[in-house]
Amino acid sequence: MDRIAITGGAQLNGTIPVSGAKNSAIKLMAASLLTDEPLRLTNMPRLADTRFLGKLLTRLGVQVTESDGPDGQQTILHAPEITSGFAPYDLVRQMRASFNVLGPLVARSGQAKVSLPGGCTIGARPVDLHLQALEALGAKIDLHEGYVYAQAPRGLKGAEISFPIVSVGATEHAMLAAVLADGVTVIHNAACEPELADLQDCLNAMGAKVEGAGTPTITITGVARLQGATHAVIPDRIEMGTYAVAAAMAGGEVRLTNARPGLIDALLDKLKEAGAGVEPTADGVIIRRNGHRLESVDVETAPFPGFATDLQAQFMALMTTANGESRIRETIFENRFMHAPELMRLGADISVAGGEARVRGVERLEGAEVMATDLRASVSLVIAGLVARGETTVSRIYHLDRGFERLEEKLGACGAQVRRLKGDGEAEL
Structure with a gap:
C-alpha cells in the first residue's frame, strides 16, 4: 500500500494550478444518465473518485x-441507452456519491435498483432525505437486503420538497431527478454551496429549466428530454483552500491559479486574521508568509458561505504551531476529529471534547509515522509534515488519492520535499 513521505523545513515558492472540483465533477458525471446525447465535461480532475x-x-x-x-483534461460521457438500472454494492460502497445515480435512472428509465452506500468514517450521513425527495416526486421506494428499489413507470411528477435540514447531496439528487419530471418542482431549504450552481449551469446547458441554485429555494420546471452539452467544471475550492493553508504553514509565497478566491472567503479571512498575507489576483490568489509565527484564531464550521467542514482538518494542522490557543468547533459531522490523534503523534497539543477541539500551538512538530483516516484528514497530515523536523510518513493515502490530483507534483514544484513510496517502501521514480 502506497505511502507519502515528507521531509519538513522547506518553504513553498511557486505556482499551483487548481484542478476542477471533485464534489462537482462526480454529480455532473451522473447527469450524463439523463440524456442520450454526449455530455462533454472540461476542467475535469483525474481522481480515484471520478474513476470509481x-x-x-x-x-x-x-x-x-x-x-x-483543447480546454485541457476532459471527459465525454455518452449514454445512448440505459443498458442496466442496477448499481451493485461492490461499486457504490467505494464512493457514497455513487448513490446519486438513483434519481437520474428513475427519471429516464422509470426504475432502478441501487445499493445503499453503507457507513461513513466521518459520521452517519443517512440517505433518508434523498429517498424522501424521490418519493415526493412520485417514485415508489422499497428497501430490501441493502438495496433501494425505485419505480416510477409513468414518470416523475413535479412537487414541493422541503428538507428539514440542509443537505448538499440530497439537494443535488433532487435536482437531478426533477429536471425530467412532469410539472414544477420547488426545493425549499436547499443547500447553497457553489457546486449546486455549477450543477444548475450544466443542466441548463443540457436544456433543463432550473433557477435559484445557490439560494435556499430552487425552482425546476421539468422538460421532456435533455440534450448534449459542453460544460467546464468549477475550480475545486477545497483544493484551493488546502494549498492556501499549506503555503501559510510552510511559509514562502504561492500563487494559486485557475481559482476563485470568492469561494473560500471564510478561510481567507481566517488566514489574514492569523497573520498570513492574502492577495487576490485576476485568476486566483497569492498566499505568503515570510518568517513570522502565525497567531491562533478560532473557527467554527458552517454550510457555505461559512467555514467549510472539508477545510477543518487542514486548518487544525495550521494552528498546531501558531502562537496561543485556538478553538475549532465542528458543527457539520459528529465524528470529524479523527485526525487529531495523528497530529498529536507529530507533537501537536490538542484536546477534543464533543464537537470542539482546543489546539495549543507548539514551537515545533517532529516527524513521525502517521495514518490517514479520511480524505481531508490525510492532507492535513501532509501539511503538518511540511514543517515537522525530520521525516513524516503518511500511510493509507488511498484516501488522499480520492480528492487531490498530483499532490506530490504540485507541492514539489514549489520546493516541498515530498515523495510517494510504493507498497514495498521504495520511492517511485
Missing part, C-alpha cells in the same frame, strides 16, 4: 472517454 464513478456509469450503459482536449 466512471466504472459504475459504464456498467449502466454510459460510454466514458477521457482525453486531453
Whole structure:
C-alpha cells in the first residue's frame, strides 16, 4: 500500500494550478444518465473518485472517454441507452456519491435498483432525505437486503420538497431527478454551496429549466428530454483552500491559479486574521508568509458561505504551531476529529471534547509515522509534515488519492520535499 513521505523545513515558492472540483465533477458525471446525447465535461480532475464513478456509469450503459482536449483534461460521457438500472454494492460502497445515480435512472428509465452506500468514517450521513425527495416526486421506494428499489413507470411528477435540514447531496439528487419530471418542482431549504450552481449551469446547458441554485429555494420546471452539452467544471475550492493553508504553514509565497478566491472567503479571512498575507489576483490568489509565527484564531464550521467542514482538518494542522490557543468547533459531522490523534503523534497539543477541539500551538512538530483516516484528514497530515523536523510518513493515502490530483507534483514544484513510496517502501521514480 502506497505511502507519502515528507521531509519538513522547506518553504513553498511557486505556482499551483487548481484542478476542477471533485464534489462537482462526480454529480455532473451522473447527469450524463439523463440524456442520450454526449455530455462533454472540461476542467475535469483525474481522481480515484471520478474513476470509481466512471466504472459504475459504464456498467449502466454510459460510454466514458477521457482525453486531453483543447480546454485541457476532459471527459465525454455518452449514454445512448440505459443498458442496466442496477448499481451493485461492490461499486457504490467505494464512493457514497455513487448513490446519486438513483434519481437520474428513475427519471429516464422509470426504475432502478441501487445499493445503499453503507457507513461513513466521518459520521452517519443517512440517505433518508434523498429517498424522501424521490418519493415526493412520485417514485415508489422499497428497501430490501441493502438495496433501494425505485419505480416510477409513468414518470416523475413535479412537487414541493422541503428538507428539514440542509443537505448538499440530497439537494443535488433532487435536482437531478426533477429536471425530467412532469410539472414544477420547488426545493425549499436547499443547500447553497457553489457546486449546486455549477450543477444548475450544466443542466441548463443540457436544456433543463432550473433557477435559484445557490439560494435556499430552487425552482425546476421539468422538460421532456435533455440534450448534449459542453460544460467546464468549477475550480475545486477545497483544493484551493488546502494549498492556501499549506503555503501559510510552510511559509514562502504561492500563487494559486485557475481559482476563485470568492469561494473560500471564510478561510481567507481566517488566514489574514492569523497573520498570513492574502492577495487576490485576476485568476486566483497569492498566499505568503515570510518568517513570522502565525497567531491562533478560532473557527467554527458552517454550510457555505461559512467555514467549510472539508477545510477543518487542514486548518487544525495550521494552528498546531501558531502562537496561543485556538478553538475549532465542528458543527457539520459528529465524528470529524479523527485526525487529531495523528497530529498529536507529530507533537501537536490538542484536546477534543464533543464537537470542539482546543489546539495549543507548539514551537515545533517532529516527524513521525502517521495514518490517514479520511480524505481531508490525510492532507492535513501532509501539511503538518511540511514543517515537522525530520521525516513524516503518511500511510493509507488511498484516501488522499480520492480528492487531490498530483499532490506530490504540485507541492514539489514549489520546493516541498515530498515523495510517494510504493507498497514495498521504495520511492517511485
